[in-house]
Amino acid sequence: MMKTPYVELKNVSFTYESNPVLNNVSLSVEEGDFLALIGPNGSGKSTLLKIILGLLKAKGEIKLFGEPISDFQHHEWIGYVSQKSNAFNSGFPATVKEVVQSGLTKKAGLFKRMPKDAKQKVMEALKAVGMEKFINRRIGELSGGQQQRVFIARALISEPKLLVLDEPTVGVDIKHVQSFYDMLSELNKKHHLTIILVTHDIEAPFNQISHVAFLNQRILFYGSIDEYNRLPKEQIYQWYGHSVRAV
Numbered sequence: 073m074m075k076t077p078y079v080e081l082k083n084v085s086f087t088y089e090s091n092p093v094l095n096n097v098s099l100s101v102e103e104g105d106f107l108a109l110i111g112p113n114g115s116g117k118s119t120l121l122k123i124i125l126g127l128l129k130a131k132g133e134i135k136l137f138g139e140p141i142s143d144f145q146h147h148e149w150i151g152y153v154s155q156k157s158n159a160f161n162s163g164f165p166a167t168v169k170e171v172v173q174s175g176l177t178k179k180a181g182l183f184k185r186m187p188k189d190a191k192q193k194v195m196e197a198l199k200a201v202g203m204e205k206f207i208n209r210r211i212g213e214l215s216g217g218q219q220q221r222v223f224i225a226r227a228l229i230s231e232p233k234l235l236v237l238d239e240p241t242v243g244v245d246i247k248h249v250q251s252f253y254d255m256l257s258e259l260n261k262k263h264h265l266t267i268i269l270v271t272h273d274i275e276a277p278f279n280q281i282s283h284v285a286f287l288n289q290r291i292l293f294y295g296s297i298d299e300y301n302r303l304p305k306e307q308i309y310q311w312y313g314h315s316v317r318a319v
Contacts, residue, residue, distance in 0.1 A: 151227030
């Protein structure tokens with residue numbers, strides 16, 4: 073029996089002020105996938121995320137968990153973590169516990185009481201990202217990588233089936249990037265969480281990824297990580313439109 077894809081896009085196109093951003097994008101994300109959506113800046117990656125999240129309307133067929141996006145109601149099934157630097161004021165006087173617990177409003181509603189097991193849910197979410205020891209620390213006292221793990225815990229607390237991450241290693245020290253990917257891999261394998269990861273870094277440590285989609289207005293490649301690793305670097309650089317040097 074075939075599984076219903078969590079995300080299914082067919083011939084999706086989007087134009088912004090007469091400028092084409094996406095052109096006939098077709099893509100499928102299955103249950104259990106760990107997909108890296110890569111491409112240069114301005115390639116339409118963030119726009120595609122906004123379309124999947126229902127924040128932008130596009131031409132083409134878009135289904136979430138087998139339903140047309142216009143009919144989809146279970147938005148708590150999708151956890152979203154935006155780029156930290158664009159989404160959060162690290163000077164905000166909140167504790168890690170308060171930041172993570174605020175993710176429960178997605179289920180409870182903004183003005184409803186928190187569930188009785190809220191503290192337990194916070195701890196479970198923090199344990200999943202290895203941050204339980206920081207539960208009472210101020211969020212602004214943490215490093216960029218630690219903050220990003222807290223934001224992921226905030227998304228996890230509503231128990232989503234799909235986690236969408238937009239450039240999650242922004243602000244993460246380069247020496248901690250591998251452990252960050254290891255943490256995501258554990259969420260994917262141990263917690264059975266399907267993940268879409270957006271990045272412009274073609275040299276990221278993708279050994280934990282299951283699939284790669286290369287986007288530059290259209291899908292130039294979609295396949296397994298093994299197939300991606302067999303691509304000539306010259307081909308990838310050509311898709312970027314210029315020479316790319318790993319940092």
